[in-house]
Amino acid sequence: xxxxxxxxxxxxxxxxxxxxxxxxxxxxxxxxxxxxxxxxxxxxxxxxxxxxxxxxxxxxxxxxxxxxxxxxxxxxxxxxxxxxxxxxxxxxxxxxxxxxxxxxxxxxxxxxxxxxxxxxxxxxxxxxxxxxxxxxxxxxxxxxxxxxxxxxxxxxxxxxxxxxxxxxxxxxxxxxxxxxxxxxxxxxxxxxxxxxxxxxxxxxxxxxxxxxxxxxxxxxxxxxxxxxxxxxxxxxxxxxxxxxxxxxxxxxxxxxxxxxxxxxxxxxxxxxxxxxxxxxxxxxxxxxxxxxx
Numbered sequence: 001x002x003x004x005x006x007x008x009x010x011x012x013x014x015x016x017x018x019x020x021x022x023x024x025x026x027x028x029x030x031x032x033x034x035x036x037x038x039x040x041x042x043x044x045x046x047x048x049x050x051x052x053x054x055x056x057x058x059x060x061x062x063x064x065x066x067x068x069x070x071x072x073x074x075x076x077x078x079x080x081x082x083x084x085x086x087x088x089x090x091x092x093x094x095x096x097x098x099x100x101x102x103x104x105x106x107x108x109x110x111x112x113x114x115x116x117x118x119x120x121x122x123x124x125x126x127x128x129x130x131x132x133x134x135x136x137x138x139x140x141x142x143x144x145x146x147x148x149x150x151x152x153x154x155x156x157x158x159x160x161x162x163x164x165x166x167x168x169x170x171x172x173x174x175x176x177x178x179x180x181x182x183x184x185x186x187x188x189x190x191x192x193x194x195x196x197x198x199x200x201x202x203x204x205x206x207x208x209x210x211x212x213x214x215x216x217x218x219x220x221x222x223x224x225x226x227x228x229x230x231x232x233x234x235x236x237x238x239x240x241x242x243x244x245x246x247x248x249x250x251x252x253x254x255x256x257x258x259x260x261x262x263x264x265x266x267x268x269x270x271x272x273x274x275x276x277x278x279x280x281x282x283x284x285x286x287x288x289x290x291x292x293x
Contacts, residue, residue: 042082266288
């Protein structure tokens with residue numbers, strides 16, 4: 001097995017030499033820009049590839065990458081001081097929480113409006129997406145879990161306290177809070193883009209046959225074939241041993257296991273905010289057993 005583990009808390013910035021073309025479409029355009037393997041919003045300049053993304057691909061990727069980093073993770077990032085190019089005055093300063101009255105079975109009864117809470121006083125909360133293993137592995141999936149589900153965690157006690165306060169004000173016995181949302185497809189495409197760029201940085205663009213370019217460039221909906229998680233199935237071949245003491249924004253690992261069950265496959269494991277015991281994503285990036293020279 002060959003693996004690389006990077007925890008961004010203690011990792012010195014690396015700049016990879018240009019591969020001479022766009023790593024997403026293989027276009028040899030003269031207008032190539034540097035590509036952050038780990039998005040700046042999570043890792044600043046920790047790993048980047050010089051002249052590695054064309055303008056056209058950048059425009060496609062930016063739409064879903066910004067959706068994930070600014071809209072889906074923006075409030076959480078702002079609360080914990082993540083890297084940002086946005087001017088301080090333009091960063092999120094409050095958290096919007098929407099409330100719904102529900103019955104004892106969780107069925108919605110009525111809309112109770114929303115509150116905006118200053119970020120400094122707001123409870124911390126994060127929403128991600130949890131998926132079954134990539135379908136290419138052919139592993140069994142629990143009924144109803146084929147597309148995965150929303151995964152969230154946060155300061156439950158503080159959120160419950162706010163819900164109780166709203167319930168008293170509105171005369172509601174059971175109150176549900178909604179904080180933020182997530183787009184499954186955009187989130188999984190962003191994982192695919194990050195995993196592909198990391199594999200290029202670690203192995204080189206010409207060392208494997210890529211599986212993810214159509215996913216990254218929004219040309220297919222067959223995302224779950226190559227993008228999933230490890231947490232819902234115990235298979236030592238796609239196991240990612242998490243450090244219980246891990247902290248920081250982002251852990252990433254590349255694994256080659258030529259003698260294992262998934263011989264020749266390039267696997268990249270990604271875990272955001274590991275100290276919160278978040279899902280471990282598994283992305284099948286490509287095949288090193290195919291001559292791509």
